[in-house]
Each structure stands twice: as structure tokens, then as C-alpha cells.
Amino acid sequence: MAHLSRLSRRALLRTLAASSAVAVVGRTIAATPDASPLTRPIPSSGEALPAVGLGSWITFNVGNDDVARDSCAEVMRNFFDVGGRLIDSSPMYGSSQEVIGYGLGKLNKPARLFAADKVWISPGSRGPAQIEQSRRHWDVPRFDLLQVHNLLSWQEHLPTLLAMKAADRLRYVGITTSEGRRHGEVEKIMRSQPIDFIQVSYNVVDRDVEARILPLARDRGIGVIINRPVREGALLKRIASRPLPPWAGEIGATSWAQLIIKFIVSHPAVTCVIPATTRVDHVRENVYSARGPLPDEAMRARIVAHVEKL
Amino acid sequence: MSEWWTYTLSDFLLFSPRTYYRLFELYNAAIWPAQIAAVVAGLAILALLCRPGPWQGRVAAAILAACWLWVAWAYLFKRYATINWAASYEAAAFALEALLLVAVGAIGGRLTFGAKYSPARSVGIGLFVFALVVQPLVGPLTGRAWSEVELFGIAPDPTIVATLGLPLAADRVRWELLIIPLLWCVISGATLWAMEAPDAWIMPSAAVIAVGAAMWKVRAL
Numbered sequence: 001m002a003h004l005s006r007l008s009r010r011a012l013l014r015t016l017a018a019s020s021a022v023a024v025v026g027r028t029i030a031a032t033p034d035a036s037p038l039t040r041p042i043p044s045s046g047e048a049l050p051a052v053g054l055g056s057w058i059t060f061n062v063g064n065d066d067v068a069r070d071s072c073a074e075v076m077r078n079f080f081d082v083g084g085r086l087i088d089s090s091p092m093y094g095s096s097q098e099v100i101g102y103g104l105g106k107l108n109k110p111a112r113l114f115a116a117d118k119v120w121i122s123p124g125s126r127g128p129a130q131i132e133q134s135r136r137h138w139d140v141p142r143f144d145l146l147q148v149h150n151l152l153s154w155q156e157h158l159p160t161l162l163a164m165k166a167a168d169r170l171r172y173v174g175i176t177t178s179e180g181r182r183h184g185e186v187e188k189i190m191r192s193q194p195i196d197f198i199q200v201s202y203n204v205v206d207r208d209v210e211a212r213i214l215p216l217a218r219d220r221g222i223g224v225i226i227n228r229p230v231r232e233g234a235l236l237k238r239i240a241s242r243p244l245p246p247w248a249g250e251i252g253a254t255s256w257a258q259l260i261i262k263f264i265v266s267h268p269a270v271t272c273v274i275p276a277t278t279r280v281d282h283v284r285e286n287v288y289s290a291r292g293p294l295p296d297e298a299m300r301a302r303i304v305a306h307v308e309k310l
Numbered sequence: 311m312s313e314w315w316t317y318t319l320s321d322f323l324l325f326s327p328r329t330y331y332r333l334f335e336l337y338n339a340a341i342w343p344a345q346i347a348a349v350v351a352g353l354a355i356l357a358l359l360c361r362p363g364p365w366q367g368r369v370a371a372a373i374l375a376a377c378w379l380w381v382a383w384a385y386l387f388k389r390y391a392t393i394n395w396a397a398s399y400e401a402a403a404f405a406l407e408a409l410l411l412v413a414v415g416a417i418g419g420r421l422t423f424g425a426k427y428s429p430a431r432s433v434g435i436g437l438f439v440f441a442l443v444v445q446p447l448v449g450p451l452t453g454r455a456w457s458e459v460e461l462f463g464i465a466p467d468p469t470i471v472a473t474l475g476l477p478l479a480a481d482r483v484r485w486e487l488l489i490i491p492l493l494w495c496v497i498s499g500a501t502l503w504a505m506e507a508p509d510a511w512i513m514p515s516a517a518v519i520a521v522g523a524a525m526w527k528v529r530a531l
Contacts, residue, residue: 058323058324058325058326059326061324061325061326061329061393062325062329062332062393063329063333063389063392063393064336064389064392065329065332065333065336068329068332092324092395093324094324094325094392094393094394094395095392095393179316179321180316181316232320278326
């Protein structure tokens with residue numbers, strides 16, 4: 001990873017402050033001048049990536065239900081229309097990969113797609129076959145990012161993924177964990193392996209990664225994808241009945257979901273957050289959340305203090 | 311799995327309640343009018359339970375085995391497996407239970423029903439009637455659509471509860487027939503609990519009642 005860009009904190013903060021324009025592909029984007037989403041550079045390449053992606057855990061696992069598949073495709077259409085790029089899935093997510101493939105086919109394979117998937121199998125020797133199966137489900141020529149899911153057999157999978165990257169059959173390599181598990185091992189891999197991304201859980205109430213993982217990611221030039229931003233909806237459920245604090249308006253947040261997403265993407269180490277949803281209005285709101293002003297350190301502390309009191 | 315204590319039931323739930331129940335709706339629509347045959351099969355087994363005769367145990371076991379095979383193939387393997395990768399293994403377990411019913415009951419003739427009253431026999435018949443008549447009503451009565459109804463012989467849960475009743479109603483408890491149904495009670499109860507379903511208590515309760523009645527019966531013999 002000799003070419004890996006070691007972006008300074010100042011450079012990252014500068015990037016945060018400016019919502020860079022993204023190459024516009026979708027016709028709706030072209031017709032909507034203010035629709036460019038906030039982007040973040042992928043540390044290892046500098047490639048701009050919209051700060052809000054789309055997760056598929058549970059929400060896209062709808063089996064062969066044609067109505068639900070069309071509904072998921074509509075969510076994807078709106079995601080791309082408002083400037084989204086990264087869609088994340090896993091072989092563990094039931095039919096989600098096939099549903100994404102169905103949606104991509106229906107949308108004529110949007111060129112802006114950033115396809116992020118995972119390998120989740122043991123022993124590691126079965127990894128290549130699973131990756132190929134996943135690729136067929138998505139019906140894409142190659143993945144942009146492949147991650148070792150929950151660190152399962154990472155010692156065997158990482159060499160496979162790095163070899164795929166070297167052979168130009170993959171653009172980025174990563175690892176994932178969730179809900180604060182195995183952070184010690186994540187750190188060890190971050191320090192020893194030439195990975196491009198980590199995926200971890202982070203939100204207003206789950207902030208373990210702030211202590212070591214996120215600073216280490218910045219130091220090592222590793223991109224950070226954030227999963228479970230609202231604890232699969234449980235966090236929103238817990239606070240939804242409480243009024244949004246009036247000062248949320250100072251950063252343009254008009255809902256709890258917006259406030260939480262703004263909190264997450266305002267951390268300088270975060271590259272992309274991947275909320276999952278079944279609703280078109282929510283996917284648009286999620287992407288829009290990262291536009292406009294983001295909370296500074298004082299506002300971030302205020303958000304934490306307020307939510308913890310609820 | 312390290313840090314296993316940090317996992318909760320919801321961490322293992324791969325789908326939403328909406329998707330889970332919609333599966334039953336689509337399944338019911340696709341197999342209609344098989345539901346009528348399932349109800350007739352259930353009533354036939356009930357009649358065999360209540361009217362002792364030399365062949366009733368073999369016939370009841372054969373009909374029930376057919377129901378298990380149907381659920382294994384048509385529901386678990388063909389449909390549930392599309393949203394839950396573990397369902398393929400569950401379908402294999404259901405097929406194994408069908409084989410056990412054939413081996414122990416239909417061929418082996420070790421599932422016999424006498425006319426003699428016993429509390430365990432009443433509990434067994436009660437569980438069977440509950441599975442056939444009451445359990446399908448629970449979903450609609452707790453707010454789910456009638457089109458999502460789960461019937462004996464068609465859906466796993468009522469088929470399981472009915473099967474728990476059969477060995478209790480028999481002259482001797484056949485524990486080998488209870489293992490897979492009891493395991494399913496745990497799996498289904500956990501799934502419904504994770505989905506915060508109001509009827510999540512039914513399957514674990516049926517398991518507790520069945521085990522309690524079976525142990526009482528074994529001691530009484």
C-alpha cells in the first residue's frame with residue numbers, strides 16, 4: 001500500500017467542510033442542481049465517495065416476493081437519483097444480494113454504483129467460490145470493495161482479496177465487525193495488513209470506536225464505513241417520541257435521523273455511513289442528511305449529552 | 311464464536327416481520343386449495359386418535375409424515391430458505407422427522423392408541439385440537455391478515471404442536487419422535503421473540519406442556 005495517501009487531519013477537515021461535486025450520471029441529479037451529496041475521499045486512493053451509502057441487512061432480504069423486490073429497486077433508484085453510490089451487502093444477508101442484482105438490472109446497471117460486498121465463509125479455501133457466487137447475484141463485472149465479514153477466517157481471506165486487488169479484479173479490500181466486537185483484533189489487522197477499509201458500528205450512543213479505532217484509521221489512512229447507525233431502528237424508536245432540540249436547526253437537521261447521520265459523518269475519520277431502509281422517503285432523507293452544515297466538536301458533544309439524557 | 315455473550319436474539323434475525331408474514335401470504339396463495347386437503351388430513355388424524363383400532367396408529371403416522379414432508383419441501387426448502395439460509399438445514403430435519411414417523415409409526419407400528427383414558431392422552435389430544443383449530447386463529451386475532459394464516463400440515467408451527475400431541479396420546483411415549491419438534495419449538499419461539507411477535511410464547515409453552523405430560527406419563531406407567 002505504498003501509494004496510500006496519508007491524509008492529514010487538516011486535509012480531512014477541509015474535505016469535510018466542502019461538499020465536493022460528484023460526476024453526475026442520474027438524470028434526476030442532472031436536473032437538480034443542489035443534489036450533489038457530501039463526499040469523502042477514500043484515503044488509499046483519493047477517490048471521492050458520497051458520505052451516505054445504502055445498507056441491505058434485513059431490509060433487502062425479501063426472497064422472491066416480486067412486489068417487495070420492486071420496492072427495493074425503487075429505494076435503489078432514489079438512492080442513485082440523489083447521488084448515492086455505495087451499496088453494501090453480504091452472503092449472510094439471505095436474498096439481499098439477489099435483490100440488489102434485480103434492482104441493478106431494473107435500473108440498467110447505474111455506472112455510479114460502488115459495489116461493496118463481503119466474504120463470509122469458513123474455511124477460507126471456499127472464499128473464491130463464494131465471492132464468485134456473490135458476483136453472479138449482483139451481476140457486476142467485479143466488486144469495488146470486498147470485506148472479510150466479522151473477521152471470519154480473515155487470515156485466509158485477506159491474501160485472497162489482496163491477490164484479487166493486485167490482479168485488478170477488485171479495487172479495495174476491507175474487514176468488518178459490528179456492535180463493538182473484537183476491536184483488539186481489528187486494531188491488530190489495521191496495524192499489520194494493507195487494507196483500504198474497515199467497517200464498524202458507530203452512532204451517538206455506541207462510541208467505543210472513538211477511542212482507538214477511528215484515530216488509528218486516520219493515522220493509517222484507512223477508510224471507515226459505519227454500520228448500524230441507528231441500531232437497526234432501535235435508537236430512533238427510543239428517541240422518536242422526544243422533540244428534536246431546537247438547536248438541531250443550526251446544522252439544518254429537521255429529524256432525529258438527520259441529526260444522527262450528521263453526527264456520524266462529521267467525525268473526520270468516517271468515510272461513509274450505510275443506513276438501511278425499505279422506504280424511498282427515508283433513503284432520500286438519509287443522503288440529504290449529509291448536506292449542509294455538519295456539527296463541530298462542541299455541537300457533537302451537545303448531541304451526545306442530549307441523547308444520553310433521553 | 312468469540313464474545314458470544316454480546317449477541318442477542320435479534321442479531322440472528324435475518325428478515326423483517328413484514329417479510330416473514332408476507333411469505334405465508336404468498337405461500338398460501340400459491341398452494342391453494344392444498345389447505346383444504348391439510349384440514350381434512352388433520353381431521354382424519356384426530357378421528358384416528360379418538361377411535362382406537364388395529365391400524366389407526368400406522369395410518370395417523372403416515373398422514374403426519376406426509377405433512378412433515380410437505381412442510382419440509384414446499385415451505386422450508388422452497389420458500390423460507392429464500393430469506394433464511396438456515397432453512398435448508400431445517401428442511402432436512404423435517405424430512406428426517408417424516409422418516410422417523412414412517413419408521414416408528416407407519417412401518418414399525420410402535421405408535422398405538424388405546425381407548426384407556428389418561429391425563430397425558432387428554433393433553434395430547436388437546437394439543438392436537440389446539441394446533442388444528444385454535445393456533446391458526448391466533449395470528450388473525452393478534453392483527454395479522456387472514457391471508458397469512460398458518461395451518462396444520464401447511465405451516466411448521468401448528469404441524470409441530472400437533473406432532474407433540476401424538477406421542478402423548480399414544481399408549482407409550484415415543485421420545486425419538488419428540489426431539490425434532492422440541493428443537494423447532496425453541497427455534498420458532500426465539501424467532502418470534504426476536505420479531506416481538508405477540509404469539510411468541512405459544513411454541514415454548516407447547517414444548518413445556520408436552521415434556522411435562524410425557525414425563526408424567528412415563529412415571530405413571
